[in-house]
Amino acid sequence: MNFENRVDQTKIKKEIKDKYSEIEHAFRTYATSWGPTVTYGTEGIHSPGSLHYKGFAIDIRTYNLPGGCQGSVVKKIVQELKIKLGYNYDVILETDHIHIEYDPKK
Numbered sequence: 271m272n273f274e275n276r277v278d279q280t281k282i283k284k285e286i287k288d289k290y291s292e293i294e295h296a297f298r299t300y301a302t303s304w305g306p307t308v309t310y311g312t313e314g315i316h317s318p319g320s321l322h323y324k325g326f327a328i329d330i331r332t333y334n335l336p337g338g339c340q341g342s343v344v345k346k347i348v349q350e351l352k353i354k355l356g357y358n359y360d361v362i363l364e365t366d367h368i369h370i371e372y373d374p375k376k
């Protein structure tokens with residue numbers, strides 16, 4: 271995993287960190303050398319009550335993927351991550367990033 275300098279990795283919770291290898295694997299499977307870059311953890315402006323502020327969400331850059339932010343590669347990565355991360359995680363394709371959060375369902 272690569273991180274923007276502004277990202278404070280110490281504030282990202284274990285439930286997210288535990289999935290770094292799965293996220294890395296999905297990117298390397300579909301985009302070869304393009305490892306994932308985290309653009310925001312607890313930083314930045316997100317919707318009120320966002321799990322970002324609690325360290326349970328990260329955003330990952332997509333413009334550098336083959337086909338761009340909405341291409342077939344990013345869609346395959348999102349699909350793969352939804353399956354691999356499972357029920358308690360949400361993986362959302364946003365305009366220019368993939369949002370991943372730990373949101374346990376009861």
Ligand SMILES: [Zn+2]
Nearest residue numbers: 327328329369
């Ligand atoms: Zn986000």
